[in-house]
Amino acid sequence: xxxxxxxxxxxxxxxxxxxxxxxxxxxxxxxxxxxxxxxxxxxxxxxxxxxxxxxxxxxxxxxxxxxxxxxxxxxxxxxxxxxxxxxxxxxxxxxxxxxxxxxxxxxxxxxxxxxxxxxxxxxxxxxxxxxxxxxxxxxxxxxxxxxxxxxxxxxxxxxxxxxxxxxxxxxxxxxxx
Amino acid sequence: xxxxxxxxxxxxxxxxxxxxxxxxxxxxxxxxxxxxxxxxxxxxxxxxxxxxxxxxxxxxxxxxxxxxxxxxxxxxxxxxxxxxxxxxxxxxxxxxxxxxxxxxxxxxxxxxxxxxxxxxxxxxxxxxxxxxxxxxxxxxxxxxxxxxxxxxxxxxxxxxxxxxxxxxxxxxxxxxxxxxxxxxxxxxxxxxxxxxxxxxxxxxxxxxxxxxxxxxxxxxxxxxxxxxxxxxxxxxxxxxxxxxxxxxxxxxxxxxxxxxxxxxxxxxxxxxxxxxxxxxxxxxxxxxxxxxxxxxxxxxxxxxxxxxxxxxxxxxxxxxxxxxxxxxxxxxxxxxxxxxxxxxxxxxxxxxxxxxxxxxxxxxxxxxxxxxxxxxxxxxxxxxxxxxxxxxxxxxxxxxxxxxxxxxxxxxxxxxxxxxxxxxxxxxxxxxxxxxxxxxxxxxxxxxxxxxxxxxxxxxxxxxxxxxxxxxxxxxxxxxxxxxxxxxxxxxxxxxxxxxxxxxxxxxxxxxxxxxxxxxxxxxxxxxxxxxxxxxxxxxxxxxxxxxxxxxxxxxxxxxxxxxxxxxxxxxxxxxxxxxxxxxxx
Ligand SMILES: Cc1ncc(C[n+]2csc(CCOP(=O)(O)OP(=O)(O)O)c2C)c(N)n1
Numbered sequence: 210x211x212x213x214x215x216x217x218x219x220x221x222x223x224x225x226x227x228x229x230x231x232x233x234x235x236x237x238x239x240x241x242x243x244x245x246x247x248x249x250x251x252x253x254x255x256x257x258x259x260x261x262x263x264x265x266x267x268x269x270x271x272x273x274x275x276x277x278x279x280x281x282x283x284x285x286x287x288x289x290x291x292x293x294x295x296x297x298x299x300x301x302x303x304x305x306x307x308x309x310x311x312x313x314x315x316x317x318x319x320x321x322x323x324x325x326x327x328x329x330x331x332x333x334x335x336x337x338x339x340x341x342x343x344x345x346x347x348x349x350x351x352x353x354x355x356x357x358x359x360x361x362x363x364x365x366x367x368x369x370x371x372x373x374x375x376x377x378x379x380x381x382x383x384x385x386x
Numbered sequence: 387x388x389x390x391x392x393x394x395x396x397x398x399x400x401x402x403x404x405x406x407x408x409x410x411x412x413x414x415x416x417x418x419x420x421x422x423x424x425x426x427x428x429x430x431x432x433x434x435x436x437x438x439x440x441x442x443x444x445x446x447x448x449x450x451x452x453x454x455x456x457x458x459x460x461x462x463x464x465x466x467x468x469x470x471x472x473x474x475x476x477x478x479x480x481x482x483x484x485x486x487x488x489x490x491x492x493x494x495x496x497x498x499x500x501x502x503x504x505x506x507x508x509x510x511x512x513x514x515x516x517x518x519x520x521x522x523x524x525x526x527x528x529x530x531x532x533x534x535x536x537x538x539x540x541x542x543x544x545x546x547x548x549x550x551x552x553x554x555x556x557x558x559x560x561x562x563x564x565x566x567x568x569x570x571x572x573x574x575x576x577x578x579x580x581x582x583x584x585x586x587x588x589x590x591x592x593x594x595x596x597x598x599x600x601x602x603x604x605x606x607x608x609x610x611x612x613x614x615x616x617x618x619x620x621x622x623x624x625x626x627x628x629x630x631x632x633x634x635x636x637x638x639x640x641x642x643x644x645x646x647x648x649x650x651x652x653x654x655x656x657x658x659x660x661x662x663x664x665x666x667x668x669x670x671x672x673x674x675x676x677x678x679x680x681x682x683x684x685x686x687x688x689x690x691x692x693x694x695x696x697x698x699x700x701x702x703x704x705x706x707x708x709x710x711x712x713x714x715x716x717x718x719x720x721x722x723x724x725x726x727x728x729x730x731x732x733x734x735x736x737x738x739x740x741x742x743x744x745x746x747x748x749x750x751x752x753x754x755x756x757x758x759x760x761x762x763x764x765x766x767x768x769x770x771x772x773x774x775x776x777x778x779x780x781x782x783x784x785x786x787x788x789x790x791x792x793x794x795x796x797x798x799x800x801x802x803x804x805x806x807x808x809x810x811x812x813x814x815x816x817x818x819x820x821x822x823x824x825x826x827x828x829x830x831x832x833x834x835x836x837x838x839x840x841x842x843x844x845x846x847x848x849x850x851x852x853x854x855x856x857x858x859x860x861x862x863x864x865x866x867x868x869x870x871x872x873x874x875x876x877x878x879x880x881x882x883x884x885x886x887x888x889x890x891x892x893x894x895x896x897x898x899x900x901x902x903x904x905x906x907x908x909x910x911x912x913x914x915x916x917x918x919x920x921x922x923x924x925x926x927x928x929x930x931x932x933x934x935x936x937x938x939x940x941x942x943x944x945x946x947x948x949x950x951x952x953x954x955x956x957x958x959x960x961x962x963x964x965x966x967x968x969x970x971x972x
Contacts, residue, residue: 273717282593
């Protein structure tokens with residue numbers, strides 16, 4: 210199985226997520242992760258969809274089918290080495306009185322993770338990185354017990370030097386930049 | 387005044403930023419109708435109900451400009467709009483209510499997307515404040531139709547109407563055409579617009595750019611591949627009709643001497659008696675065309691999507707050939723068959739660019755191969771089918787006689803089943819855009835309403851529906867619509883008292899275990915009479931000619947029932963799972 214990251218740029222309109230996911234469900238492809246946010250242009254959303262798939266051809270067909278959706282402005286499919294990507298994970302770890310103390314220095318210096326919330330008898334630790342980084346940290350912190358664990362799903366930008374503007378039709382965009 | 391302006395402005399070659407300005411303040415319902423008029427719509431197929439009543443109230447004021455046809459079931463509205471669109475080349479428009487009205491329309495919408503038919507369906511919806519509450523007759527139509535529309539949108543305020551309607555028409559008819567569904571909440575129909583009604587035609591959208599003119603390098607590559615071919619074979623589909631590229635197609639084959647064949651939906655784009663017309667393709671297509679698909683060295687596909695009914699086992703489809711694929715929808719390129727030379731663009735534009743680059747040529751030996759196989763098919767199937775010794779009439783003789791009597795120039799609308807395949811085989815199309823059928827979805831019940839819609843779309847043409855006894859009972863209530871319109875739509879029921887196509891499969895592939903395929907039919911002619919439509923039954927070969935004459939000479943709607951052989955099979959046939967060259971003559 211190969212991991213593909215599909216970036217979809219769309220108009221920001223109701224129901225679009227549904228229109229996009231239908232392309233995957235029709236072909237029985239499971240979505241590993243999905244994130245949506247507005248881009249540097251007002252009214253343009255960016256979907257980052259991660260799938261695992263054997264056939265590159267099938268991925269290309271899906272990319273073309275997504276492109277057919279009227280509100281979709283551009284679609285790109287990437288292999289891992291073509292993008293810079295990361296995820297965020299949050300860990301809720303118990304710190305009851307008398308338990309083994311968390312080694313904050315190791316957490317910060319070795320694992321590049323940070324405590325973002327101190328509760329009365331637990332902490333919330335944020336870890337940013339690749340899936341492997343996050344699972345390394347997961348294994349490190351596991352002996353303390355994990356009350357809750359959540360990953361954000363991948364965000365990615367392509368390694369090509371092009372900007373969004375090179376792909377999207379010019380119009381009177383309002384830029385956040 | 388504003389009206390005339392609208393009619394002028396909707397002519398083709400519309401300039402950017404064409405606007406109709408008025409100072410009229412109106413509610414959303416009037417805006418819907420004014421938008422339709424602006425788009426040049428003269429006919430709506432519809433059925434009223436609670437959630438669309440304000441729009442129906444508005445139509446009442448515009449009856450001199452727009453004609454509304456009341457169908458008997460919303461599916462009928464959809465198929466009628468499809469038939470209308472396919473014969474007239476215009477966008478078919480349906481108007482129905484929420485909930486069951488909308489869900490009844492769904493089959494036709496699914497049919498239209500797969501057969502690339504432009505529709506704009508305006509569907510009523512409960513008021514905005516009731517959305518999502520399971521209100522009376524509330525169905526999430528946007529959710530239901532998302533995968534089967536080219537675009538859909540819910541209008542919730544009157545001010546949105548003109549812009550969304552303009553977008554709907556642009557999307558439905560441009561590029562690869564398809565159905566657009568507009569769900570309009572009741573409050574948007576009743577509330578006043580906050581500004582005067584202005585209509586700006588849509589001619590481009592941010593993310594939607596159908597490519598009409600192909601890239602020059604793609605055309606060059608295609609030309610190179612074609613020019614080197616020793617045994618080229620051209621297969622074409624619905625795209626030729628949609629683009630109106632029949633003339634260019636003829637020019638191409640005549641210049642290059644390349645034999646061509648049609649998909650089911652492409653039929654009638656090349657006259658059957660043309661020396662380079664080899665026949666049709668697919669499961670029940672001709673022997674030569676299927677066999678030689680697996681022998682050609684270059685396969686040129688134009689305006690088709692290589693449906694599995696055309697390709698058979700795709701892993702053994704034309705593997706020896708280099709494929710040139712000319713297609714307006716980029717998602718169809720490489721979807722089924724890998725193209726060595728893909729060309730994305732409108733078929734007419736592509737052919738206009740391609741023809742000058744092609745060498746004048748002839749392929750007599752190659753064509754002789756087709757002719758040899760044709761002779762086998764002729765001897766084994768066609769001759770016996772057309773001169774049967776059976777007691778009962780055979781479907782083939784009905785269709786061929788109809789073809790002769792109408793000189794191959796009628797518009798034939800076939801339903802789905804054996805009669806459809808027989809019609810495609812034996813009607814000798816001589817005139818362009820003369821065959822309408824549900825190809826991609828295979829929707830039983832399509833033909834009667836679609837034939838009616840086609841007749842509305844071009845009353846100058848003779849329209850004959852060919853319908854199975856099973857199919858007829860799916861939409862026969864549209865006889866009421868036809869009777870009320872008085873339009874001389876002709877329909878032939880080929881009655882074999884079976885769901886014949888399914889029975890054929892059960893005979894051939896399920897050891898003749900006839901599982902629920904026999905029909906006890908009503909008296910169809912009495913039913914027609916009940917609707918005020920004349921008709922009669924033909925049971926004997928000796929009466930067939932007179933029967934067809936009676937039907938064709940009537941200036942009113944007419945139903946002819948022909949009692950045919952109960953258990954005949956359609957051949958040739960590519961059994962499912964087989965490859966095209968494994969086509970069977972018996
Ligand atoms: C709505 C629908 N239901 C079921 C089918 C499956 N089907 C395809 S052909 C056929 C039989 C059609 O029977 P009839 O109208 O009598 O035509 P014949 O094949 O006998 O010519 C059936 C049931 C279909 N295509 N469409």
